[in-house]
Amino acid sequence: MTRRHHPTAALAELESRYAALARSLGEIGFIAQGSLRQRFTHCNKPGCRCGAVSPRLHGPYWQWTAKVAGRTVTRRLSTAEAARYTEWIANDRQLHARWRRCARSLRRRERSSWRPSRRAVRPRERSGPAGTLR
Numbered sequence: 001m002t003r004r005h006h007p008t009a010a011l012a013e014l015e016s017r018y019a020a021l022a023r024s025l026g027e028i029g030f031i032a033q034g035s036l037r038q039r040f041t042h043c044n045k046p047g048c049r050c051g052a053v054s055p056r057l058h059g060p061y062w063q064w065t066a067k068v069a070g071r072t073v074t075r076r077l078s079t080a081e082a083a084r085y086t087e088w089i090a091n092d093r094q095l096h097a098r099w100r101r102c103a104r105s106l107r108r109r110e111r112s113s114w115r116p117s118r119r120a121v122r123p124r125e126r127s128g129p130a131g132t133l134r
């Protein structure tokens, strides 16, 4: 039998794991959402190689795409910017992965502490503007 089976020890382990995860969120650097890809483009200038019968397109260019306030935004980036965005996007994914682990660990912690106080009385909800109260 290991200590893990003792509920108090299991709870302490969950709490310390959660605290370590929560701390690690702060160690993640700058973040950016969206994704990067390389694109080739047409310039539409008459006589340009990109409009030839066997076209040679311009590029590759780095393009960043993200949803900003519900709209898809794209922006062309320099190679240096693309390198930074690559790092920031990876950081953002790390952040979300760690956050999901935090949330899972928090749910486990809640479940393990529910039993004794499961029937705690919730305060009556008193929300809504005054006009809707009866």
Ligand SMILES: [Zn+2]
Binding pocket: 042, 043, 044, 045, 048, 049, 050, 051, 058
């Ligand atoms: Zn062109």
